[in-house]
Amino acid sequence: MNESPTDLALFVAVAESGQLAQAARLLGISPAGASAALKRLEQQLGARLVLRSTRRLRLSVEGERYLPHARAVLAALRAGREALARDAPLQGWVRISAPADLGRNRLLPLLEGFSGMHPGVRFQLSLEDTLSDFFAQPVDLALRYGLLDDDRVVAQPLRVLQRWLCAAPDYLERHGVPDTPQALREHATVCYMQRQRAVTRWRLSHVDGDTVEVDVEPRWVFNDAEMVRRWVLAAHGIALRVEADIGEDIAAGRLRRLMPDWQGESTRLSLVYPDRALSPALRAVVDHLSAALG
Structure with missing residues (x-):
């Protein structure tokens, strides 16, 4: 085949748009370059493919007959490139930002498994609870809780998570088990800090639909959610934490869920990445995390 893929692509684009400039x-490419490509293709085929008028182009009978073949050639070339891309080893850096607790407890094991399958991919991981600015900091992908208001990024929802009341068995043996939201005021609590302020007003919803707000008196306040988890595990008090952070601890008996008919406000976990084409490595990481965390 002597026809250039670029010339074929130009011919198909002309057939679909009806305008050489578009x-x-x-x-x-430039209009002059497009015109030259079209003429070159017609000369190679020995046929007039396009009929020109003052405002618009239309295909000749020969052009109509040739169009599906040109499309088939371009589709075959595209399929070949995609096959090579799938077979080629993934490589390159992927820079990820994630909340500290989620990053340590869930994300790291997932990335470790991915790295074993794709050793050419390297990771830079930042554990932080604030959303990084993709356009000011070197971040390719972030995991974040809550809603995002930035049309420059894609927020791919993974799942909606609940917040549960929890405490260590040792703490409950010493101080008793609260059985109502109001009883939380009599207990030591371990609170998380957001935007430089401790979250001490806990909004709880009952399975029957009732909602209450309880102002707790924290014994400890941290701006690192992983430290909240560790301090509760050490039996220093009660916390209200996202289920993804403490689910394994509860399943293993290291923590107990309190008042299971009550839960805190739900939050959405999302994968966040810039609204632009993703590298093969980054796309593979996004797909891997979506399947594991969704």
Whole structure:
């Protein structure tokens, strides 16, 4: 085949748009270059493919017959490139930002498994509870709780998570088990800090639909959610934590869920990445985490 893939792509773009200038813009070439490509293709085929008028182009009978073949050639070339991309080893850096607790307890094991399958991919992991600015900091992907208001990024929802009351068995043996939200005021609590302020007003919802707000008196306050988890595990008090952070601790008996008919406000876990084309390595990481965390 002597026909250039670029010339074929230009011909298909002209057939679909009916305008040479628009076809040139789609392919990122000049109008003069587009005109030359079309003439070159017609000369190689020995046939007039396009009939020109003052305002618009239309395909000749020969052009109509040739169009599906040109599309088939371009589709085959595209399929070949995609096959090579799938077979090629993934490589390159992927820079990820995640909340400290989620990063240590859930994300790291997942990335470790991915790295074993794709040793050419390297990771830079930042554990922080604030959303990084993708356009000011070197971050390719973030895991974040809550809603995001930034149309420059894609927020791919994974799941909706609940917040549970929890405490260590040792703490409960010493101080008793609260059985109502109001009883939390009589207990030591371990609170998380958001935007430089301790979250001491806990909004709890009952399975029947009732909602109450309880102002707790924290014994300890941390701006690191992982430290909240560790301090509760050490039997220093009661905390209200996202289920993803403490689910394994509860399943293993290291923590107990309190008042299971009551839960805190739910939050959404999302994968966040810039609204632009993803590298093969980053796309693979996104798919891997989506399957594991969704």
